[in-house]
Amino acid sequence: MTAYLAVDVGGSHIACARVRSGTIEGRREIRLAAPTTLAAVLPVLEAHLTALHGSELAAGVSIAFPGLVDPRSGRVVSTPAGKFEDAVGFDFSGWASERLSLPVRLEVDGRMALLGEHHYGALRDADDAVLLSLGTGIGSAALMQGAVVRGRSGHASVLGGHLTVAIDGPTCLCGNVGCAEALASSWALPRLIAALPRRGALHDLAATNLKAVFDLARGGDEGAVAVRGGCLAAWAAAALNLVHAYDATRVLVTGGAAAAPEVVPFIQAHLRHHAWCLGEPPLVLRGALGAEAALLAATPLWETHRDQL
Numbered sequence: 001m002t003a004y005l006a007v008d009v010g011g012s013h014i015a016c017a018r019v020r021s022g023t024i025e026g027r028r029e030i031r032l033a034a035p036t037t038l039a040a041v042l043p044v045l046e047a048h049l050t051a052l053h054g055s056e057l058a059a060g061v062s063i064a065f066p067g068l069v070d071p072r073s074g075r076v077v078s079t080p081a082g083k084f085e086d087a088v089g090f091d092f093s094g095w096a097s098e099r100l101s102l103p104v105r106l107e108v109d110g111r112m113a114l115l116g117e118h119h120y121g122a123l124r125d126a127d128d129a130v131l132l133s134l135g136t137g138i139g140s141a142a143l144m145q146g147a148v149v150r151g152r153s154g155h156a157s158v159l160g161g162h163l164t165v166a167i168d169g170p171t172c173l174c175g176n177v178g179c180a181e182a183l184a185s186s187w188a189l190p191r192l193i194a195a196l197p198r199r200g201a202l203h204d205l206a207a208t209n210l211k212a213v214f215d216l217a218r219g220g221d222e223g224a225v226a227v228r229g230g231c232l233a234a235w236a237a238a239a240l241n242l243v244h245a246y247d248a249t250r251v252l253v254t255g256g257a258a259a260a261p262e263v264v265p266f267i268q269a270h271l272r273h274h275a276w277c278l279g280e281p282p283l284v285l286r287g288a289l290g291a292e293a294a295l296l297a298a299t300p301l302w303e304t305h306r307d308q309l
Contacts, residue, residue, distance in 0.1 A: 116293030
């Protein structure tokens with residue numbers, strides 16, 4: 001069995017690993033200052049990957065990146081505001097060849113998480129599924145008849161957070177109006193809290209995040225209950241849009257907010273009542289592999305889905 005090096009670029013850290021057929025043989029992590037640049041972390045990343053390479057050389061590198069990428073050219077097309085903006089147009093193939101003597105494949109992080117879960121995690125028995133990742137932003141990906149959905153430019157299925165769920169909603173960072181991400185993500189929380197009619201516990205939090213909102217809501221805080229309700233409704237609407245668009249039989253919910261016990265049952269109930277599909281509504285599941293999903297996807301990206309690029 002062939003070994004590969006894998007990189008998962010996140011907002012607060014970069015994980016890198018040596019993987020082999022569903023097993024992580026070694027793992028390292030780079031903590032990130034905010035904001036940061038690709039140029040600042042490349043030397044550290046190179047050192048970690050070189051150490052993970054070992055005496056038995058890996059066959060290639062996979063990079064899961066949070067933004068829009070062109071999988072064919074191996075270049076980043078667009079990044080979220082303030083995140084690795086210098087990565088746009090960067091020649092990852094040239095860098096990996098020169099510094100690591102390895103070929104590289106670049107893919108959207110949500111799509112890599114979906115690949116990992118499909119081959120080794122919660123979606124092993126499903127060939128038609130969508131992923132909805134809930135956290136700082138909202139990511140997505142889709143699988144149809146066992147094939148990853150990429151589309152003409154490689155951007156198909158990954159913009160689930162920017163599906164319109166409220167036509168009179170706020171303007172999103174992307175420029176669209178009423179995106180799910182503008183209504184229900186960590187970066188949107190300050191605006192959601194500021195819009196509450198009365199001051200409450202949410203206004204006094206030292207660090208505002210989705211976990212804190214859900215914790216306060218369970219304690220009955222009125223403002224937190226309202227924000228939680230809006231988030232759940234937006235996530236459920238986004239999931240339904242993805243189901244209708246990609247004819248999925250499974251909805252996989254991942255990311256930090258997916259751990260809240262309210263999330264999966266709420267989305268499942270929404271699909272049960274509103275999904276227009278043959279037979280039973282899609283089953284909503286929580287991801288099984290957590291932060292390792294995108295790393296483990298290196299093997300299927302190189303070996304199973306190479307002909308889909």
